[in-house]
Amino acid sequence: MPTILIVVAVCGLLAIAYAIWATSSVLSADQGNARMREIAAAIREGAQAYLARQYTTIAIVGAVVFALTWFLLSLYAATGFAIGAILSGLAGFIGMNVSVRANVRTAQAASRSLALGLGIAFKSGAITGMLVAGLALLGVTVYFYVLTVQFGFAASDRTVIDALVSLGFGASLISIFARLGGGIFTKGADVGGDLVGKVEAGIPEDDPRNPATIADNVGDNVGDCAGMAADLFETYAVTVVATMVLGAIFFAGTDIIESAMVYPLAICGACIVTSIVGTFFVRLGANGSIMGALYKGLWATTLLSIVGLAIATWATIGFGDIGQSAAGLTINGLNLFICGIIGLVVTGLIVWITEFYTGIGFRPVRSISQASVTGHGTNVIQGLAVSLESTALPTIVIVGGIISTFQLAGLYGTAIAVTAMLGIAGMIIALDAFGPVTDNAGGIAEMAGLPADVRRSTDALDAVGNTTKAVTKGYAIGSAGLGALVLFAAYNYDLQYFVAQAQAGNGYEYFRDVQPDFALSNPYVVVGLLLGGLIPFLFGGMAMTAVGRAAGAIVEEVRKQFREDPGIMAGTSKPNYARAVDLLTKAAIKEMIVPSLLPVLAPIVVYFAVLLVADKSQAFSAVGAMLLGVIVTGLFVAISMTSGGGAWDNAKKSFEDGFVDSAGVRHMKGSEAHKASVTGDTVGDPYKDTAGPAVNPAIKITNIVALLLLAVLAHS
């Protein structure tokens, strides 16, 4: 086993090596003229200033949690927490720092050709992707190696499990703050800037006279790049950890427990290699289809990953019957391999469905464009209709995934499917993280007054970015849906373990009389489902309000700058970009705290509240049900928001080349229909980039906190 762990770690290092190579390749590209460099510098400074402030705030919270974890659990757990938090922060930090340098280079490259622009933007995205996957895998693998090989703990020792769960918690905590803070920043700037710029002052998006324009571009980097990276880091880490924990519990007392814990790591290692190879397949074909170019990379990765899965299976558990689980189910290597393939198929289907719902040229986006012709109201109605409808197919795919993997290899099979799904996260993130780079490149092109065709190239890249952004979010939440049972099972089996130990007289006194009842007929289960189900709604509402408030503050600030210095609109004096960035930084940091605490505290509050009116058993039952409740509504809320938002955005973009309605009339940019589509886009902004994506970390953190609550109670 140690050998395999070392091989996996080498795979993780390969990803880091790719990131270093790609970074030097991106940095060597031409940065364009002085004006472009100046704009890019302003964006870079703003983004760095925000991230510094955000990380400082998180560091304070993190230090407290670190101390608490040490005190309540152990130094091993606290160290795990620190590893998860620091590596997650690092992936976002480096990825964003590359992104703020790639933007201007992409603009410059796009002025030569679309293919060159795509090349730099995608490479920049791939750096973030590989860093996320590589650092997450390295963190888990190396810490697991250190704990089991160096310190000699058994793989299934509570110390190891607590340490891994704490690692996931560290990643989760960063993730919820980064997703929400970044999301509030980026959409506050976007919505506020558009309202006062496009609507009131009548100047185009990214016009250099708009004081919020730099903030808008900063937001792309801190929200869509750094925030997204933290989110996916967390999803990756939590999934791997949950699968390992499940392996440890599922095969407790059997001799395959170590293989079962190492297998998910091996899958991730193999898939990182295939993701790296896949990046070299991304190349603009003769038809000039950007989506087609990205798909080449994705399909190459997916197909190669089947081979990778086979190798990982062969190297760890083999393809035959590998033994029985603690529950007596015979586990077969081939079946697990097929489960992994199902995970990849689920990923492919979610990508395909998301593209259908958010891509220009398909029925949903067209229906929103068409509805824009009759006004703002009908645009929003149709957008909401699409957003609600877009949840159906992914749900059915997830249901199919759950049933098929469970039938093949029980819960562990489902966990392996989710692991394989997350295995290719490096590639998926690459598809996503290129979006903010091209968005920025477009902004720089506009502000620097580059020729219109440059903007056209960056816009074409950006439109695809809207879809790929939605894809990543659908993928992340989809993995949560497919993994719902795994996360719940980790909690359930942990609880069972403590109860069994307590009853056998092996400590854990707290759990002696606990008899959780997770049947739907138990009213505390229904209560847990309802309270869990509430979290995504309340959390989403808070996030939307925060964006509205931040945007309102930006509107006031921009109006003030216009009023104080009429030279800004005349183009004779420069607006104070930094003031807008600074204002948003403060607003986003302040606004992210309370909503982030909701999913962190919810399981704890519910546990003690139910304990107060009933007993421990019912309190554990309610918390367990809460974990499923938050996924059941969260899945729908997140998919509807992210797909709906992407569809609104692209419906707006469909007017840029003129949208031909059902009556054959062409509506151009600036028409009434286009204005209606801008309203939908504004609504979709916080939907898809703040509230929707933050639901995924909210789900995960609720689950992780519940696991930690068990661990802490066990230590008490």
Added chain:
Amino acid sequence: MPTILIVVAVCGLLAIAYAIWATSSVLSADQGNARMREIAAAIREGAQAYLARQYTTIAIVGAVVFALTWFLLSLYAATGFAIGAILSGLAGFIGMNVSVRANVRTAQAASRSLALGLGIAFKSGAITGMLVAGLALLGVTVYFYVLTVQFGFAASDRTVIDALVSLGFGASLISIFARLGGGIFTKGADVGGDLVGKVEAGIPEDDPRNPATIADNVGDNVGDCAGMAADLFETYAVTVVATMVLGAIFFAGTDIIESAMVYPLAICGACIVTSIVGTFFVRLGANGSIMGALYKGLWATTLLSIVGLAIATWATIGFGDIGQSAAGLTINGLNLFICGIIGLVVTGLIVWITEFYTGIGFRPVRSISQASVTGHGTNVIQGLAVSLESTALPTIVIVGGIISTFQLAGLYGTAIAVTAMLGIAGMIIALDAFGPVTDNAGGIAEMAGLPADVRRSTDALDAVGNTTKAVTKGYAIGSAGLGALVLFAAYNYDLQYFVAQAQAGNGYEYFRDVQPDFALSNPYVVVGLLLGGLIPFLFGGMAMTAVGRAAGAIVEEVRKQFREDPGIMAGTSKPNYARAVDLLTKAAIKEMIVPSLLPVLAPIVVYFAVLLVADKSQAFSAVGAMLLGVIVTGLFVAISMTSGGGAWDNAKKSFEDGFVDSAGVRHMKGSEAHKASVTGDTVGDPYKDTAGPAVNPAIKITNIVALLLLAVLAHS
């Protein structure tokens, strides 16, 4: 027991008597001038034409279902189905026919004083309310009496239970069609008419030159009156039936089974009387507060209902220990009485919370008005934020209700709380059904060119109507949330009963090897939760799309009329109102079919799909979980849509007297901020009047179909 049944039936007859008295009182009022009568006649004709067509369509479906029920179950069941369907239709039909006569009389009365206008409108609403409660109670009571006393079946005989469930199914089927069809009609007319009238042609709402204006007023009657009546009839009937069925199962084999089945009927009987008394307390006070006047009636009813509950308890089960349930829990009459009071408290809290979220003058609506100042986009964002947030407090209230009632008297206690909640439905419906009457009265006043202050009176009534409409919807869905466990339990215990009988060799062979597992750790339970959770989202999306499509058709029609006859806009020739009504009638009937079938077929499809890949036990588990899944997401979707929509509507209304924003600027009707608020209102329209309210019948019908599925399989 027969005596009590007769007393209950007399209470039901009292409600009918009240309705007859109030109808003659309303009809004796002055109908205003010739122009007003002419307009009212057009609305009346349109509404009657729509309802005739809708009922014809439903009758065809109903006849098929009647035959199927007869064939698959029994003539008793089919008769029950017919009773539920016909009485539900009758309540809506009569209520709406009074409503289309009260509108013009309200307009005329409002031209004399606000108090007189309120008097007629409220009385008209109370007619619908009493008819719904009275007919539903009579239907259940008399049929129960006939089956048990006349035909001599034991109260707990499967024939009786199947017949009662079928009665609920009949009500449900009418309800889903009426809610959805009516909702599509009313909002298609409203949205379409506004878009082409207010936005394109620049004419005010209800301007007689707008060809859609009559259709809009017809919609108020067929959607908000007849559709709502069918919905509440169904909620009432299903709740009473579910409580009776639960009583039958819960106390199976004990000697209190009959009391337990009659107790919910007695509660409803008592509460009908208190509702009738309460209507006489509705009177405009010196402060002129309309909401205050309505509250007087509501609080009178609620307080008197506590006395009524006491009498019902005393007359049926008494206040002492009344025996043990089949599960061995000792049931105490006093505790059940307290459960009933909790139901009333839940109702009061939901009313209060809904008023907070939708009433002018509170923080949520003000925040939407404020957001309108910065544009269409921020208005919609804030509205969505409010809609998401508004789910939190009702959920906590419902959770409190579940826990407290369960602790007092087990599941049967929860069922009694829901029964008491629904007991005062007559009063709640009265508060709601006065809304469309005043809305119509305003339209008639506008079209007939009555003085502006008449319109001001009707608008004041209408604004309160927006809140009371949201209240009724929150109340209906809240009862579903509180009753979630009851509905699931009816399914669960039914299933257990069949399995036990099969294993004891008493027939029901189909169930012999069934071992359902409703634990959250069962993947089929998670699958059921997810598929159930999908229904409200998909259903909501379909409903929103349908409204968008109907509204688009109206826009085309109105544009065509304006084009074909320029005299319409000039005011020299009359538009063809009937063509718009006819077009919408066809559209609404066509569009209601597919979404309505979704919740009807979903449990059947899920059952057989899971049966295909797994076995009977898992199929029953998945369907059971589906019943809770549909409530878990449905509760949030419905509350967010109805509260959010109400808030948007009243945010728009807040501009009518000028909204003073946070900077102290006053924004009047016609300002940019007002226009933004109109967009929000347009979005909120299908949210609150089509998709949101139809979720409640969708939940109920899914549950009822699942129960019938069991019954049919048992007969197979």
